[in-house]
Amino acid sequence: MKCRRCRAAAVIDLPRHNAAFCTECFRRHCREQVRRALDEHRMVREGERVLVAVSGGKDSLACWDLLRALGIPADGMVIGLGIGDYSRDSTRYARDFAEARGWPLQVVDVRERFGFDVPTAAAATRRAPCGACGLTKRHLFNQVAIEGGYDVLATGHNLDDEAAVLLGNVLHWEEEYLARQRPTLPGRDGFVRKVKPLVRLSERETAAYCVVSGIDYQVEECPMAAGNRHLAYKEALNAVEARSPGTKAAFVAGFWSRAHRRFAEARPEPTLGACTGCGAPTPGTVCAFCRLQARAAG
Ligand code: SF4
Ligand SMILES: [Zn+2]
Ligand SMILES: [Zn+2]
Numbered sequence: 001m002k003c004r005r006c007r008a009a010a011v012i013d014l015p016r017h018n019a020a021f022c023t024e025c026f027r028r029h030c031r032e033q034v035r036r037a038l039d040e041h042r043m044v045r046e047g048e049r050v051l052v053a054v055s056g057g058k059d060s061l062a063c064w065d066l067l068r069a070l071g072i073p074a075d076g077m078v079i080g081l082g083i084g085d086y087s088r089d090s091t092r093y094a095r096d097f098a099e100a101r102g103w104p105l106q107v108v109d110v111r112e113r114f115g116f117d118v119p120t121a122a123a124a125t126r127r128a129p130c131g132a133c134g135l136t137k138r139h140l141f142n143q144v145a146i147e148g149g150y151d152v153l154a155t156g157h158n159l160d161d162e163a164a165v166l167l168g169n170v171l172h173w174e175e176e177y178l179a180r181q182r183p184t185l186p187g188r189d190g191f192v193r194k195v196k197p198l199v200r201l202s203e204r205e206t207a208a209y210c211v212v213s214g215i216d217y218q219v220e221e222c223p224m225a226a227g228n229r230h231l232a233y234k235e236a237l238n239a240v241e242a243r244s245p246g247t248k249a250a251f252v253a254g255f256w257s258r259a260h261r262r263f264a265e266a267r268p269e270p271t272l273g274a275c276t277g278c279g280a281p282t283p284g285t286v287c288a289f290c291r292l293q294a295r296a297a298g
Helices: 023-040 058-069 084-101 110-114 118-125 129-147 159-171 175-180 203-213 229-243 247-266 288-296
Strands: 012-014 019-021 050-054 075-080 105-109 152-154 193-195
Touching (some): 012 203, 023 058, 050 058, 058 203, 075 084, 105 110, 118 129, 129 288, 175 247
Parallel strands (some): 050 152, 075 105
Antiparallel strands (some): 012 019
């Protein structure tokens, strides 16, 4: 197997691109995919300040590394979610990564800041932990980005994540979510712009990028992920992709170019006011996060 670009021995084959690459050409391919995502979806403008939502896993660390490699001096932020050893180790991977490179990383502990953590919130609400966790992360990342004067919040969602979420939203015809599912969510009324620079890279590519770039990351799955429906959607999509390489990318890209607008037009964004508890933007009087905090902290 030879590298498509330089004919050296290849270390990875990418059936979706009908290509194989050596280490250096593969890293270049990853940078190129991120640069194309940034350009196509107008993610970051010249001089804007970018904060990366870091988890300690492969995707968010690859995202941070690739943005920096493309000349965007992004900072990082990691949240201590309080999920036992898993959270402690994840934060340590993020810290080690940032310290080794001298890149600024903010570490925010949910329990210290809000008086609850993900397991207690899940127990208090009797809901799947990922719901409380996702809400907390979205709220806190946005809050810290606003406080820190950042223009953009970048997350490590990759092509497999986007395809799995899209499949779930289509299977259940979640029109509201479909209206909001896009690689760049414009900032407005107290929300910074949210972008997903890895949407053109698969999970396998981000893992390989970390390995060939010497990036150590948390390989353990979150112990609370069991029952997360997206895992089943990913398996289904992987089965289709194995038979027909390129299906995931076509599914996601086709949705954005051909279908997303119809959902967005049918469901205009609601008018937002300020939450009476925390000041965050909300369509109601008290935001979903403050309602969660009221039930979970106590
Ligand atoms: S799997 Fe669920 S609970 Fe665990 S970190 Fe992810 S969203 Fe949070
Ligand atoms: Zn090469
Ligand atoms: Zn609030």
